[in-house]
Amino acid sequence: MFPFPLFVACCLLIWSPAMGRTLFYELSGASLLLLLVGLWRGHLQYDKKIWLWLAPLLAYLAILQAWLWRFPSPISIDLNPVHFRYSYQLKLWLCSLPMLLLPVLWPAPRGWKWPRPWLLAGLWCVSIALSVALLWVRIQTDSGVPRVTLNGIVETLMAFLLVPFHLLPLLLTLRGRLRGWQWGALLCIVLLQFGSVAVTGTRAAMIAYPLAVAAIAVWRYGWRGLLGVGVALSLGLTLAGGEIVRRAADAKTDLHQYEQGQMKTSLGIRFSLWSFGWQALQERPSGQSLQARDDLMKELVVEKRIDPAALGMRTVHLHNDTLEIGSTLGWPGVVGWFALLLGFILYAWRRRGAWVPLIALSLGGMFYFGLVDSILFNWQAHMQILLLIVISFYLAPLLDSDGWAGEAR
Secondary structure (H helix, E strand, C coil): CCHHHHHHHHHHHHHCHHHHHHHHHHHHHHHHHHHHHHHHHCCCCCCHHHHHHHHHHHHHHHHHHHHHHHCCCCCCHHHHHHHHHHHHHHHHHHHHHHHHHHHHHCCCCCCCCCCHHHHHHHHHHHHHHHHHHHHHHHHHCCCCCCCCCECCECHHHHHHHHHHHHHHHHHHHCCCCCCHHHHHHHHHHHHHHHHHHHCCCCHHHHHHHHHHHHHHHHHHHCHHHHHHHHHHHHHHHHHCHHHHHHHHHHHHHHHHHHHCCCCCCHHHHHHHHHHHHHHHHHHCCCCCCHHHHHHHHHHHHHCCCCCHHHHHHCCCCCCCHHHHHHHHHHHHHHHHHHHHHHHHHHHHHHHCCCHHHHHHHHHHHHHHHHCCCCHHHCHHHHHHHHHHHHHHHHHHHHHHHHHHCCCCC
16 A cells, blocks of 8 residues: 555645655655564564665765765855755655665565556556646647646656656556457557657657657567557657647757857757766866855856856756766766666666566666756655655565566576
């Protein structure tokens, strides 16, 4: 039953951030309490493989804490929110530890039959409800509005949530045998999901969804899955062609202006920020404070090594998690971050079974979207990713008892 409130918390982070944040902390506290109860009753099962992900995670958090100790709050008041996001990242990872440890140390009993049909039905209902709601909002919205808005909530956050939410029931469904009419229904739902992703206007999500669907289908059915994805993608491009063409045209315009030296566009600003992040990592490989990074950005603008467009995002982030971390924590932070990701991957590979696709789904979303945005420094997106990782930890052993099991390495 524990994964259900985790799904609810993911959704609340979009519609009611305060309630979602509260539920996140309540679930963390409940997990810590259950860990203490399990320790007292002797129900916890120690598995040394957890150190594959726990050790690099703790090392990365130690690097982050050392940076916070070394560099206090910046002098410029407008940089304080950025410093707060770094400290909040540390807080979120620490608060998620009980939720991550509980399903590993107190796993489901072997042979326990989990209610797969009910879980699948619930996941599909959530996915379809989100798709229909977004498409309905798009229909009701004036055609002149470029992107869907839900009470002023950032559309990108919705896209970050939609992609894994849509893919999870699809991943679980394709493990079973489908009848002829069920394939038709699945195709319609995939088209509906793709439409809901398209109307968010987030280019990264519109690319990520079909790529992930193709990967899942090929992994399960080989060339037949690839053929099916081709048919679905062709229909999706036909039905959502207008939105896709418009966003592609925006990207083409941004690239054209970038080639002409006009950087104040969506892509141009990102290119400027990425260039600065790499140069900052080279200039200060051991790390630097936010105030020093801000001063360095201004120096590089004066020296014309980066475009002045980057200054517009100096109080936000660099639109790339890796470069953002490297520009402040230096190479120790970058190495720690990749070690953290590698630790989760090695843990899934050693456990085998359902751990591999579920961890690939949750971590893949974190890393992919982190290449074009800084989701670690947006607390809503960060909480969503952490909750999805925890959900993967809960679902994996249940799925292994339902035919996904593989011999541990």
